Amino acid sequence: xxWWGRSLTLxxxxxxxxxxxxxxxxxxxxxxxxxxxxxxxxxPFGRPGMMAVMAVVTAVLARIINEPMGVMLHRPRxxxxxxxxPLVGHDAGDSFPxxxxxxxxxxxxxxxxxxxxxxxxxxxxxxxxxxRVYVGLHYLTDVVAGAIHGTVVAWIVRLLxxxxxxxxxxxxx
Numbered sequence: 074x075x076w077w078g079r080s081l082t083l084x085x086x087x088x089x090x091x092x093x094x095x096x097x098x099x100x101x102x103x104x105x106x107x108x109x110x111x112x113x114x115x116x117p118f119g120r121p122g123m124m125a126v127m128a129v130v131t132a133v134l135a136r137i138i139n140e141p142m143g144v145m146l147h148r149p150r151x152x153x154x155x156x157x158x159p160l161v162g163h164d165a166g167d168s169f170p171x172x173x174x175x176x177x178x179x180x181x182x183x184x185x186x187x188x189x190x191x192x193x194x195x196x197x198x199x200x201x202x203x204x205r206v207y208v209g210l211h212y213l214t215d216v217v218a219g220a221i222h223g224t225v226v227a228w229i230v231r232l233l234x235x236x237x238x239x240x241x242x243x244x245x246x
Contacts, residue, residue: 091204128183143167159209174202174219182227
């Protein structure tokens with residue numbers, strides 16, 4: 074299960090991705106929320122920052138749902154089961170589904186209607202999920218389940234926001 078140690082550079086990059094990507098993703102969403110926008114990023118929904126609000130609501134809701142699932146399924150982390158020290162420090166606990174993958178995909182999928190953001194956040198979310206496997210904190214099935222869960226919650230929240238007319242129905246999804 075331990076995949077690192079062959080390249081210190083790769084180990085450092087993947088460790089940084091594992092630890093800093095959530096902050097970068099939230100930072101990008103904050104840029105959208107404050108209406109700054111990325112270059113050539115029009116506001117297709119008429120309410121600056123509403124997509125960012127929806128993304129945060131989605132991630133929080135997905136995380137709230139994740140907690141009882143993890144406790145109920147109680148799958149130990151790889152470093153606990155196999156018996157090694159992970160590449161990045163982390164407490165023992167429930168591994169399935171991955172909170173990081175769930176949150177990352179909830180944020181990314183919620184922002185897919187915003188040009189310049191959705192695809193970038195999806196790439197970052199995928200990198201984050203895979204990095205959590207590489208550093209020894211999750212099994213691949215943990216992050217796949219988290220990605221699916223985050224995606225489903227994002228779709229449900231998006232439909233709810235649209236049905237309540239908080240978002241227009243014109244967004245690309």
